[in-house]
Amino acid sequence: MSGHPPQAVEPADDLVFNEGYEDPGAGLYVASARGCRITDEAGRTYIDLNLGSGTAILGHAHPVLVAAIAGQAERGTLFIRPNRITHDLAALMGRAVPHFGGFAFCNSGAEATMRACRIARAHTGRKKIAMFSGGWHGAHDQLLVEEDYRGNATAPRAHHRSGGIPPEMLDLIMLLPYNDKRAFNLIEDQRRELAMVLIEPAQGSNPRGDVEPFLRRLRDVTRSCDVLLGFDEIITGFRVAFGGAQELYGIQADLATYGKILGGGLSIGAVGARGDVISCIRHGRPDDPRPVTMGGTFSANPLAMAAGRAALSYLEANRHRVYPELNANGAKLIARINEACDSARLPVHANGVGAMFRVLFAAPPIASRRERDAHEAAPQVQKMFYECVMEHGVHVGSNRINFLSTEHGLEEIAQIGDAFVAGLDELRRGGHLPQTLT
Numbered sequence: 001m002s003g004h005p006p007q008a009v010e011p012a013d014d015l016v017f018n019e020g021y022e023d024p025g026a027g028l029y030v031a032s033a034r035g036c037r038i039t040d041e042a043g044r045t046y047i048d049l050n051l052g053s054g055t056a057i058l059g060h061a062h063p064v065l066v067a068a069i070a071g072q073a074e075r076g077t078l079f080i081r082p083n084r085i086t087h088d089l090a091a092l093m094g095r096a097v098p099h100f101g102g103f104a105f106c107n108s109g110a111e112a113t114m115r116a117c118r119i120a121r122a123h124t125g126r127k128k129i130a131m132f133s134g135g136w137h138g139a140h141d142q143l144l145v146e147e148d149y150r151g152n153a154t155a156p157r158a159h160h161r162s163g164g165i166p167p168e169m170l171d172l173i174m175l176l177p178y179n180d181k182r183a184f185n186l187i188e189d190q191r192r193e194l195a196m197v198l199i200e201p202a203q204g205s206n207p208r209g210d211v212e213p214f215l216r217r218l219r220d221v222t223r224s225c226d227v228l229l230g231f232d233e234i235i236t237g238f239r240v241a242f243g244g245a246q247e248l249y250g251i252q253a254d255l256a257t258y259g260k261i262l263g264g265g266l267s268i269g270a271v272g273a274r275g276d277v278i279s280c281i282r283h284g285r286p287d288d289p290r291p292v293t294m295g296g297t298f299s300a301n302p303l304a305m306a307a308g309r310a311a312l313s314y315l316e317a318n319r320h321r322v323y324p325e326l327n328a329n330g331a332k333l334i335a336r337i338n339e340a341c342d343s344a345r346l347p348v349h350a351n352g353v354g355a356m357f358r359v360l361f362a363a364p365p366i367a368s369r370r371e372r373d374a375h376e377a378a379p380q381v382q383k384m385f386y387e388c389v390m391e392h393g394v395h396v397g398s399n400r401i402n403f404l405s406t407e408h409g410l411e412e413i414a415q416i417g418d419a420f421v422a423g424l425d426e427l428r429r430g431g432h433l434p435q436t437l438t
C-alpha cells in the first residue's frame with residue numbers, strides 16, 4: 001500500500017545518556033507552566049495544547065491542586081499503610097462510574113493496562129487479549145504491539161513496536177481492525193481464547209466522535225461471546241465527561257483503566273471493574289483461587305491520592321459547567337480549522353471528540369490509523385505546519401494530540417484558531433499540498 005511508514009518515535013524526554021548530550025526537546029525546555037500557558041527557558045510563552053499529554057484539564061498549577069499537593073507533602077508522602085484519601089478517591093470514581101464494584105490503584109497508565117490484562121485473564125481463565133490497530137495502551141511488553149501494514153487490513157497482522165520483546169508474546173494478542181465491522185467476526189471466531197477486548201473509546205492516533213455505533217456493537221458482541229470489554233479511559237476518563245466515555249456514550253464496559261487526569265498532575269493509574277470481575281483480586285476464580293497480585297511501593301501513595309481527590313472533587317462539583325464548556329470550545333475550534341481547510345481547498349482536516357482533537361493531513365473521510373498513515377502528507381510537510389503554529393505562540397506536543405483545559409478561554413481559542421489557520425496558509429502558499437477541486 002502507498003503512504004509513509006509509521007513515523008519514527010519522537011526523542012523521549014526521559015533519556016539521558018552520560019556519553020554525550022543530545023537535545024531531546026528540539027530547543028524547547030519548559031521552565032514553568034501556569035493555567036493554559038507554558039514558558040520556556042528563554043522566557044517565551046506559548047498557549048499549551050498538550051497539557052501534560054491531556055492530564056492538566058484544569059490547566060497547569062491550578063491553585064486547588066497546588067494546595068492539595070503542598071498540604072499532603074507537609075503531612076507525609078508515603079506510609080505503606082491504608083490511608084483514607086484512597087477511599088475518598090475511590091468513592092469519587094465510584095460516583096463517576098457507578099456500575100463498577102471497586103478500583104485498584106497503581107502509578108501509571110501502562111501499569112493500569114498491564115494489571116487489567118492480568119485481572120481479565122484471572123477472571124476468565126483465558127489467555128488472549130484483543131486490541132485494535134492504531135491503539136496505544138502504554139509502554140509495557142504485552143501491549144506494545146502495532147499493525148504490520150504488509151498484512152491485510154481486514155485481519156491485521158501484529159508486530160511489536162519495540163525491540164527487546166520476545167516474539168512469542170504475540171501469541172497472546174489478537175489485533176483487530178479499528179472502526180471496521182469485520183472486527184466482530186474475528187472476535188466471534190476467537191471467543192474461546194479471548195479474555196478481553198481492550199479499546200480506547202477515542203484513539204489518540206485518530207480521535208473521533210462518530211464511533212458510538214461501533215462501540216455499542218462491540219459491547220453487544222463481547223457480551224454475547226462472554227468476553228470482557230475493557231475501555232482504556234486513560235485519556236477519555238474525566239475528560240469527555242465526568243464518567244468518561246462510558247457516560248458520554250451510555251455504554252457500560254466490564255472493566256476500565258484510568259490515569260492522567262485522575263492523578264491531579266501526579267503519577268497514577270487505576271483499574272476499575274464490575275464487582276464480580278474485580279473480586280478476583282481477592283479470591284481468584286473457582287478453579288484457580290489464587291488472589292491476583294496488585295501492589296507496589298508507590299501504589300496509592302498519599303500524595304497522588306490527595307492530588308487526585310482534589311482534581312476529581314473539583315470536576316464533580318463543577319461538572320455541569322466544565323464539560324459543556326470544554327466540549328463547546330473543542331467543537332468551535334475544530335469547526336474553525338475545518339472551515340479554513342475547506343476554504344483553502346487543502347486535503348487537511350481536524351477530527352476529535354469534546355476538547356480533544358488532532359489535525360489529519362489528508363482529505364476526509366479517514367476511518368482508521370491505517371488509513372491515516374496511508375494517506376497523510378509527508379512528515380516534513382506536517383513539521384512545517386507545526387513550526388508555523390509554534391511561531392504563532394501555540395505549543396502542540398510531539399504526539400500531536402491536542403487538548404483544551406478549563407483555562408483556555410474564548411480569547412485563547414481564537415488565538416489557537418489563528419495559529420492553525422496561519423499554518424494552513426503557509427502550506428497553501430508554499431504549494432506543499434495539492435489543492436482539491438471545489
Ligand SMILES: Cc1ncc(COP(=O)(O)O)c(C=O)c1O
Pocket residue numbers: 053108109110111113136137138139200204232233234235259260
Ligand atoms: C489510551 C492510553 N492508554 C495508556 C497510556 C499509558 O499511560 P502512561 O503514559 O501513564 O503509562 C496512555 C498514555 O498516553 C494512553 O493514552
